[in-house]
Amino acid sequence: MLGARILLESLKCSGVEVIFGYPGGQVLPIFDQLYDFDIKFILTRHEQGAAHAADGYSRATGKVGVCLATSGPGATNLVTGIANAYMDSIPMVAITGQVGTHLIGNDAFQEADVTGITRPITKHNFLVKDVKDLARVISEAFYIASSGRPGPVLIDIPVDVQRAETEFIWPEKVNLRSYKPTYSGHPGQIKKAAKLISVAKKPVIYAGGGIITSDAYVELKVLAEKIQAPVTTTFMGLGGFCGTHKLFLGMLGMHGTAYANHAIMEADLIIAVGARFDDRVTGRLDNFAPGAKVIHIDIDPSSISKNVRVDIPIVGDAKNILKELTGQIKRLPDTISWLKTIEGWKKKYPLTYKHNGSMIKPQYILEQLWKLTKGDAIICTEVGQSQMWACQWYKYLTPRTWISSGGLGTMGFGFPAAIGAKLGCPEKEVFNIAGDGSIQMNIQELATCVANKINVKVLIFNNGFLGMVRQWQELFYKKRYSYTPITSPDFVKLAQSYGALGLRVTKKSEVAKALKKAMQANNTVFVDFRIEPEENVWPMVPAGQAINKMIEGLA
Amino acid sequence: MRHTISVLVENKFGVLARIAGLFSARGYNIASLAVSETQDPTISYMTIVVEAQDEKILEQINKQLNKLIDVITVTDFTKKDHVDRELILLKIGYTIKDKQRLEDLFKKYVGKIIQVKGDTAIVEAVGDQAQIKQLLEVLSEFGIKELVRTGRLAITN
Numbered sequence: 001m002l003g004a005r006i007l008l009e010s011l012k013c014s015g016v017e018v019i020f021g022y023p024g025g026q027v028l029p030i031f032d033q034l035y036d037f038d039i040k041f042i043l044t045r046h047e048q049g050a051a052h053a054a055d056g057y058s059r060a061t062g063k064v065g066v067c068l069a070t071s072g073p074g075a076t077n078l079v080t081g082i083a084n085a086y087m088d089s090i091p092m093v094a095i096t097g098q099v100g101t102h103l104i105g106n107d108a109f110q111e112a113d114v115t116g117i118t119r120p121i122t123k124h125n126f127l128v129k130d131v132k133d134l135a136r137v138i139s140e141a142f143y144i145a146s147s148g149r150p151g152p153v154l155i156d157i158p159v160d161v162q163r164a165e166t167e168f169i170w171p172e173k174v175n176l177r178s179y180k181p182t183y184s185g186h187p188g189q190i191k192k193a194a195k196l197i198s199v200a201k202k203p204v205i206y207a208g209g210g211i212i213t214s215d216a217y218v219e220l221k222v223l224a225e226k227i228q229a230p231v232t233t234t235f236m237g238l239g240g241f242c243g244t245h246k247l248f249l250g251m252l253g254m255h256g257t258a259y260a261n262h263a264i265m266e267a268d269l270i271i272a273v274g275a276r277f278d279d280r281v282t283g284r285l286d287n288f289a290p291g292a293k294v295i296h297i298d299i300d301p302s303s304i305s306k307n308v309r310v311d312i313p314i315v316g317d318a319k320n321i322l323k324e325l326t327g328q329i330k331r332l333p334d335t336i337s338w339l340k341t342i343e344g345w346k347k348k349y350p351l352t353y354k355h356n357g358s359m360i361k362p363q364y365i366l367e368q369l370w371k372l373t374k375g376d377a378i379i380c381t382e383v384g385q386s387q388m389w390a391c392q393w394y395k396y397l398t399p400r401t402w403i404s405s406g407g408l409g410t411m412g413f414g415f416p417a418a419i420g421a422k423l424g425c426p427e428k429e430v431f432n433i434a435g436d437g438s439i440q441m442n443i444q445e446l447a448t449c450v451a452n453k454i455n456v457k458v459l460i461f462n463n464g465f466l467g468m469v470r471q472w473q474e475l476f477y478k479k480r481y482s483y484t485p486i487t488s489p490d491f492v493k494l495a496q497s498y499g500a501l502g503l504r505v506t507k508k509s510e511v512a513k514a515l516k517k518a519m520q521a522n523n524t525v526f527v528d529f530r531i532e533p534e535e536n537v538w539p540m541v542p543a544g545q546a547i548n549k550m551i552e553g554l555a
Numbered sequence: 556m557r558h559t560i561s562v563l564v565e566n567k568f569g570v571l572a573r574i575a576g577l578f579s580a581r582g583y584n585i586a587s588l589a590v591s592e593t594q595d596p597t598i599s600y601m602t603i604v605v606e607a608q609d610e611k612i613l614e615q616i617n618k619q620l621n622k623l624i625d626v627i628t629v630t631d632f633t634k635k636d637h638v639d640r641e642l643i644l645l646k647i648g649y650t651i652k653d654k655q656r657l658e659d660l661f662k663k664y665v666g667k668i669i670q671v672k673g674d675t676a677i678v679e680a681v682g683d684q685a686q687i688k689q690l691l692e693v694l695s696e697f698g699i700k701e702l703v704r705t706g707r708l709a710i711t712n
């Protein structure tokens with residue numbers, strides 16, 4: 001069988017239903033096979049879009065996303081998307097064509113050292129030099145991408161390998177002597193953690209993206225309810241705990257809720273699950289949760305004690321460990337007065353904003369969106385203020401309803417990610433919350449949407465600024481708005497010219513109507529909301545400060 | 556402080572780049588690095604001497620190395636009984652009257668004169684950290700014109 005065919009058969013054996021990609025000279029044999037092969041292929045309008053779409057598909061479904069590009073510029077266009085998936089531990093397989101093996105290293109036309117370039121931004125990568133290795137490499141790539149702490153894996157395939165022939169043998173099992181992720185937690189450590197929980201007075205559960213990866217939503221809920229501990233999630237953990245639950249504190253950190261941050265700072269026990277104490281969460285490290293003992297559950301040993309000193313590390317899969325741990329807790333901690341204190345903070349420091357006549361406040365759009373969808377939708381975002389408002393003002397009830405670029409903070413992610421999410425979950429309404437800056441970074445994917453009838457609804461929070469950067473300039477650079485005012489095309493006409501529906505909303509009173517119209521439309525929709533231009537995201541912890549040193553714009 | 560660690564890796568294309576890349580990306584300093592095949596040709600053995608200010612960094616280096624798919628095991632020799640050696644080759648200033656002194660020296664240290672050409676001798680020596688350090692101090696009296704070293708090799712005992 002031809003190498004190119006082996007690739008496709010192997011993808012099929014790995015359960016792949018859709019590939020996002022773009023053709024070129026060094027993947028011609030693969031595209032020739034795709035022509036009549038039974039796998040859906042989505043032609044994006046840019047390889048970056050393909051990578052983000054594969055990523056969004058993966059976040060929405062939990063399956064491994066797949067993207068495909070040609071050598072050289074095709075491959076380098078994937079780089080941002082691969083780095084994005086890497087930072088957020090998203091399972092993805094990226095396939096790139098490469099110049100013929102005899103030309104590698106010759107500065108051949110469209111040659112780039114793609115395994116070299118992507119080494120620090122992939123969980124692993126392969127250059128396949130012999131067609132006999134191809135099937136095995138693909139099976140290993142899928143196994144590595146989806147097991148342990150997931151991540152992107154790249155397979156670089158020279159064009160002569162795609163054209164070479166060998167027998168197709170799909171390996172039934174992957175066996176890598178050097179890679180054996182730990183899934184079950186150490187029983188002794190779990191026992192110790194259970195004891196610590198029993199005597200805690202002010203416990204807080206701090207849950208991250210690991211809850212979603214390990215499918216531990218139920219186990220987390222059971223633990224929290226059993227020990228009556230409040231739960232805060234990271235940005236990546238949104239949806240890992242029900243957003244309307246009375247134990248929920250919202251997100252913590254730089255733009256987290258004041259009550260989540262106060263709870264962390266006052267806690268005597270932090271139960272961290274599948275979270276990595278990122279600097280956007282901890283703020284000033286030596287001041288983070290000063291009075292707390294820390295239990296840290298994570299599948300990646302290198303996440304433990306990297307930033308914050310941990311008292312009880314437990315390496316393994318969150319789902320397994322949470323179940324074990326909950327079972328081990330014999331005596332329940334008394335948290336009644338702790339929960340009262342937290343209720344007090346919730347009343348004293350609620351998330352708020354001020355209305356301003358008929359002006360559209362971004363928070364208001366999200367409140368209306370919540371009212372209309374009640375959480376039954378997938379919310380993707382771009383990066384910036386609009387993204388932070390989406391964290392704060394919409395409630396995520398279940399895992400995989402929140403899709404956003406966390407670790408890398410990639411503008412241009414949301415729209416293609418929404419395409420991937422919609423393909424993975426066609427029955428769900430999929431929104432992309434976008435700034436007017438970010439949406440222009442991958443706006444070409446409108447063509448992909450319309451051509452494939454992928455009906456995502458893009459809500460543009462148009463403030464005429466690169467808002468988040470402008471906010472920092474306002475607060476820390478004396479309002480010198482250096483290159484942050486940004487112009488845009490007429491989004492309504494632009495959408496129309498692509499064959500999508502464009503709507504413009506300039507008054508608060510029209511917001512709900514427009515959202516309804518967008519939801520009813522059997523088309524891709526761009527809604528251009530003209531929002532308050534200089535609205536800020538509050539509260540905010542300035543970078544490098546302790547997380548209870550929040551600035552509150554309204555106070 | 557310097558620490559010696561060994562890393563068993565799959566003997567595959569690009570592995571050295573992965574290890575080196577990890578150190579540079581995370582800002583760890585490599586003082587020396589020695590790599591070669593083992594008795595099993597599918598496995599390579601690396602001895603790496605790293606500069607790490609504290610335990611925490613050493614622990615991270617260990618964990619990050621373990622995270623690489625091609626890394627089979629990582630051994631930190633800091634708290635382990637082990638034997639370490641380094642081979643050095645030098646060109647030193649030489650006259651015939653230095654001969655006896657060098658020969659005496661190599662009764663105390665493992666080494667020998669390999670070649671003499673005009674006013675220069677090439678010598679080799681093997682030893683652990685302390686021995687090599689002492690020997691280099693003595694040899695510096697002859698005038699060291701060139702020095703190459705393998706970097707440390709270490710093995711547990």
Ligand SMILES: Cc1ncc(C[n+]2csc(CCOP(=O)(O)OP(=O)(O)O)c2C)c(N)n1
Nearest residue numbers: 384385386409411435436437438466467468
């Ligand atoms: C690819 C990329 N380039 C630059 C940045 C830096 N950056 C972060 S937020 C932001 C402004 C985003 O503006 P916009 O999309 O209009 O959203 P807003 O903040 O106004 O809601 C910029 C430039 C980034 N995160 N990603």
